Amino acid sequence: MNRFTAYNGELRGFVESLLRYDTTEGGERDAQEWVLDRLDSYGFETYEWTADAERLATHPEFPDDPGEIPAADRPSVAGVAEFGDPEAGPTVVLNGHVDVVPADGTLWETDPFEPVWGEADDGAETLTARGAADMKVGTATCVFAGRALADAADDRDLNGRVVVESVAGEEEGGIGAAAAALDSPYPFERDAAIVAEPTDLVPVTATEGSVMKRLHVDGRSAHAARRWNGESVLPHFERIRRAFEDLEAERAERVAHPLYERFANPWPVNVGTVRAGSWASSVPASLDAEVRIGVAPGETIEEAEAEFAARLREVVEDSEWLSAHPPTFERFSVQFSAAETDPDAAVVTALRDAMTAAGLAETAPVGETYGADSRHFVRAGIPAVVFGPGNVDEAHFPNESIRWDDVLAAGEIITDAARRLLS
Template sequence: MNRFTRYDDDLRTFVESFLGFDTTDGGERDAQEWVLDRLASFGFDTYEWTADAERLATHPEFPDDPDEIPVADRPSVAGVAEFGDPEAGPTVVLNGHVDVVPADETLWDTDPFDPVWGEREDGSVTITARGAADMKVGTATCIFAGRALADAADDLDLNGRVVVESVAGEEEGGIGAASAAMDSPYPFERDAAIVAEPTSLTPVTATEGSLMKRLHVDGRSAHAARRWNGESVLPHFERIRRAFEELETERAERVRHPLYEQFSNPWPVNVGTVHAGSWASSVPASLDAEVRIGVAPGETVESVEAEFDAALGDVVADSEWLSAHPPTFERFSVQFSPAETDPDAAVVTTLRDAMDAAGLSETDPIGETYGADSRHFVHAGIPAVVFGPGDIDEAHFPNESIVWEEVLTAGEVITDTTCRLLS
């Protein structure tokens, strides 16, 4: 039995309790207080921090208005274990987040916050709850990997530190992680990070960025019985949508990255919301749409924004109505910068060695079309790799589940990787 799997029963108990906390909509405090207590009981030195909205407002990814950054009563917590001479070895961060996206109970077969164990046809054991894949189980895996090493410290010749983090607000741009990257809560430097998001046990070294923009188009209202007296916003919006779709297709051919060749549409554009008109018997005179635009590693949010602003400008120039009534296209919410870690970085090569030792065959790094807190480490000069149990296709879905055997394998690999780095 390896160092990690001996904690199987304790990890199951921990996960059952952890998944039982409803940590949606800024409600992380109760869960974080519980995690902090568990970290102390495991023998970690504990840390806690809450992000400063005014400080985050100076971050290029967050809104300029501090009132738009919800930080109150949302602590992030961590545990630190030191080995041998802590200054003679690296400090390795094992990171996960505590917050989860909302769950529509009408779409679930079970209570999203009452975890249920199950078994699939192939005999694999699963646990189902909101946050099972994304990513409370991954966070718990990091905690127990750190615990496994700390408990075995007397039998190991290690130098350095392990930091296990449970951060708040990842789903809202990485509030806890960004805060820690800007102003470290620790009295020591951090040298590498593993972020245990669900990657199906595959190392992810590049994450995509995203640009969030809100489009507003004005038309002219009229009675439906005389609709020709009005100016519907819908045809104008459709021309804009098609222009964005054409640019998306062109960018997929022009903007290439070796870690994204598996995606036919690597930098997707998604119109997530559309609200138009006010009454069925009136010509729709206004439209608001929210758009998410993918940003490739190596690009900047600003350069991609300029491309889509120009595409909108071409549509406007071709329309007499839009030229006289120009639409607005403004940023909103949080922008995600792309990030990439050198595949030859020690944390990546060591992870791949540990994966190979565990019998995992798919050890080549890949890129992903989502963003993660790993980017905050990378932008702070800390090499980071994303690796964890669970399938991203389960994230944000009803009946979100994770295969337990995969959790144990991830824990074994993360424990071994950290041990190798501290050796």
């Protein structure tokens, strides 16, 4: 029996307990204290750190104003296991995050924070709860992969370290991981990382970036009975939106990457919020929209941002009203840099070999249109691959679920990949 699979019963109990913690909106502390206690009881040397907002404000992806970075009272925790001569082998990080996005209980068939075991159409066992896919179960998988490796230390020639991380604030830009990238909480170097986000047991070596922009357009108000005396912002916004949509299509053809060929629209642009007008009987005189722009691996945030700023200028120059009343288009929130790890890096090779040994036929790396904490490792010079149980299509959705057989498979593969690196 695989040493990871031997922990199946304990893993189930760990996962059920972790899923019951509501870790939305900065509420990670209680869960992290519980995880830290568990790591200590399992024999790991434990570490804890909390991001400093002023320090994160120096990071190019975070706002310059520390007051806009919700870092306070959000600890990240880790456990370290050492093997043989720790300095003679690599340090491998198995990373997951404990925070989850909010869950609207009215859209769920069950309580989002009460794990429910069920059965898929094909008979496979499933687990439903907020964080089942994204990604408390992935975090738990890392913990028990670390335990399985520690059990194997006596009968295998292993050297190095395994670090199991449960970080805070991933959904808000990677607060815990970014802090650890800026100032390592460990007294040793880190050499490789596996981030156990839901990839459907496919290795992801490239993640997309994004830039968040807030568009403001001014018009002129008037009474609805004399609508022609005003200047509605809506037609102007619609011209800008269509121009951005056209540029999105152009970039899909022009900005190529071999790991993204399966996507018809690899660098999507999304207008997520639009707020316009103040009263049904008044011409809408102002509009604010929030826009997420996809950034390709190999492309900087600034390069993608500049393309959309240039397209906006073209729309403005083509409009007498907008030329006289130019819109603003400014960054807000956290930005995500695109990141990529060499597919021939040792951590990727070890993972693919472990996948092959587990009987998986498709082991070729792919790129994904989302961002992950892997980018913070890459930025710190640490090769990172994203690989874990669950499907991203379940992430952030009501009735979020994961197949338990995928969890066990992922745990076996992650354990084996780390063992191969330590060997």
